[in-house]
Amino acid sequence: METSFVSLLLTAGFAFLVINAMLVSASILVYAERRVSGFIQNRPGPNRVGPLGLLQPFADVFKFVLKEDIRPAASNLFIHSMAPVIMVVIAMSTAALIPFADGIVVADLNVGVLMLLALTSISVYGITLAGWSSNSKYSLLGGLRSAAQMVSYELSMGLAVISVVLVAGSLNFMDIVNDQASGGALLGWNVVRNPIGCLIFITTAFAETNRAPFDLPEAEQELVGGYHTEYSGMKFGMFFLAEYVNWFVASFFIVTLFFGGFLIPFQPQILSLVPALEGSTLLAILQFASLMLKVSFFVFVFIWVRWTFPRFKYNQLMTIGWKYLLPISLVNALVVAVGVYAFDLIGL
């Protein structure tokens, strides 16, 4: 009883740490996105607040908190207030499933993959309710679009994840990552074993996080602010926070499922050279560092794509989702299954 209480307290402490890390990362991401956007568009980006503009995110946060929260008279006030809460809670709780290093994760579920898909599908409610409850035409259109979009791409995402599960034979993220160490060098990474699944997953991750080129729910040129047109002050800040945390968490799961997660490149070889490293704290730190490097790369890719591809039209979005991605991902799952059998036969 005593030990379980201590372990509960430790878990709560770790969860608290992860939530705070996510908050700090979100503010760093805001700064990073604006600076990289500036770099890509050949302009300086924010560089006035503090050295190199580093204090810009803090200025943003204080603005959000200190501004008036305008409540539209015609809105359903309770739902209007709860929608950003749903978004933040869902974004934060998906972070509980990220394996940071071998054995280091907040919630090590044996159905982790299913839990991830379940949680991300709840965030559709946040956006749709935000759009509907505002009682504004722009918001309603944004909410509707986003519901249809997230729902359509969830299927392909589920099938891409199935192809990963086929290879790993487990729904636990820790098992999925450790399974990718098996192929020796970098060949065990799922991006090598299952490249089409990887592409599909990255595409659907962009769509699920409502990032460009799939940012139709908040297309500025046509819908003003999309589903958060009627939000101001901290409630808008919470949507903003949830969006950046979702983006960060999506990068984590792209890396976890397809790019070896926390595995250091050539980890089995390094471990056989230096056996003392096995199970040490240094290894965990190195794994965490390698995870963060890979995640940073994908965070950059998200910004890069935003300024490279134009936004899709709505009918194109639906065509890509239903007529291309869904059949391709289904066939890919079957092909991967045959591949798993073939590699099993020749004993790899």
Place this chain on the structure above:
Amino acid sequence: MFAEFVPLFIMIVLALGLAFTLLKAAEILGPSRPNKIKRTPYESGMDPVGSARERYSVKFYLVAMIFIVFDVEVVFMYPWAVSFQDFIDGGAFLGVMTVVTIFSVILMVGLLYDIKKGGLDFEK
């Protein structure tokens, strides 16, 4: 059995705490000076016309319905994916592949029917 879900619940509770703290902080720190103009829905500076609670395109309902059908079918594939290695070890590869292929073909025929019927055509 539910022990491994406890950390996730802790995370959700902490996240809820964070969300409500943010809401409360904004309520305490931010000003509140509502007026009638400020509280009207935004329509590019014009007076709002009509209500937003209108009927909307039936296409969205169609997408939702098709999604439910396909999502349930995708969920059926998870048990197959997880225990696929056991099927191979048990020598049942061909049998299980036949079943899953028939299942996928049925799924695809449904999708094809829907596409031919124009259920996913957003151009009109």
